[in-house]
Amino acid sequence: MLLPLGVALGSGTAYAASCTTSTGPYQKQVEKFLGRPVDGRQSAADCKAIRAFQAKHGITPTIGYAGPITWRTMSTMLAQRAAGNNPNKAGRCPTNKGRIACVDLTRQLSWIQDGRTLTYGPVPVRTGKNGTETRTGAKKIYWRNINHWSTLYKVWMPYSQFFDGGQAFHSTTKSMWNPPGSGGCVNMRPADAKAYWNLLKNGDDVYVYGRKPGT
Incomplete structure (x- = not known):
């Protein structure tokens, strides 16, 4: 460089x-x-x-x-x-699904809402880097592991909640603003990942949209 x-x-x-x-x-x-x-x-x-x-x-x-x-x-x-406290002002995340975890890649934000009611967040997240972007679209949480070990990256992924292939919400000790980003997962601060673990369950909806800056 x-x-x-x-x-x-x-x-x-x-x-x-x-x-x-x-x-x-x-x-x-x-x-x-x-x-x-x-x-x-x-x-x-x-x-x-x-x-x-x-x-x-x-x-x-x-x-x-x-x-x-x-x-x-x-x-x-x-x-x-x-x-602020109105992350879905533009209505990009569906409000007709009941409880749903929203991920805005453009602003690197996530929150949980129930219809139009904000129930947690918004909180900063760290999503996939260029080449391993967090995939967009409608998803569902299909598997949860409170202390997951990644055989691919050889790291612990606490409070893992998988919603698309190997992509999951999970906690990390890195800064949420640490470039270039994750391997595709939605990294969260430990307290936020724990809150998501307690608020969500298998079958809950996840919606990912936007585009991460720099990808």
């Missing part, structure tokens, strides 16, 4: 080890998101704040550069915040 000009490579050109002096293409947007002075020019304080955000969410290279992946992550967060 080519690094932007100004990345420290022992040349003393950066403010600190692995911190770039380069102004990124999304500098102003990133500065505004982070509550920094919006001047469109990289500073040592900007770099420190951007690097902290990148490190928290596993965005690499973690060099404080306001690039497309960092801004895409922030844009997704802004869309999630804008959803």
Whole structure:
């Protein structure tokens, strides 16, 4: 991967080890998101704040550069915040199914509703990356395993609820905004995955729609 000009490579050109002096293409947007002075020019304080955000969410290279992946992550967060307590305002998830788990890939959000009544969420999720996208359409939960071991990925998948082939809701310890995404499952924070486990059962409807940013 080519690094932007100004990345420290022992040349003393950066403010600190692995911190770039380069102004990124999304500098102003990133500065505004982070509550920094919006001047469109990289500073040592900007770099420190951007690097902290990148490190928290596993965005690499973690060099404080306001690039497309960092801004895409922030844009997704802004869309999630804008959803508020009415994630199905546009009516994309069916309201005639009774209890249903909705997954909006575009906003990386999921929630449970009963008709038009929101019963849980919305909560951030981490869905399939480019090449292993979470498949869209109407599904049903068909198998549940509270402490599933993935023989494919060699990892534990707590609170697994499978709804389409090997794709399932399950908890993970990774950030929900960690790029590039999952192998197709709908990753959830542990508390949210547990809540889904307690609220859903085999045969319940799942509806997946939209398109994950970057896929």
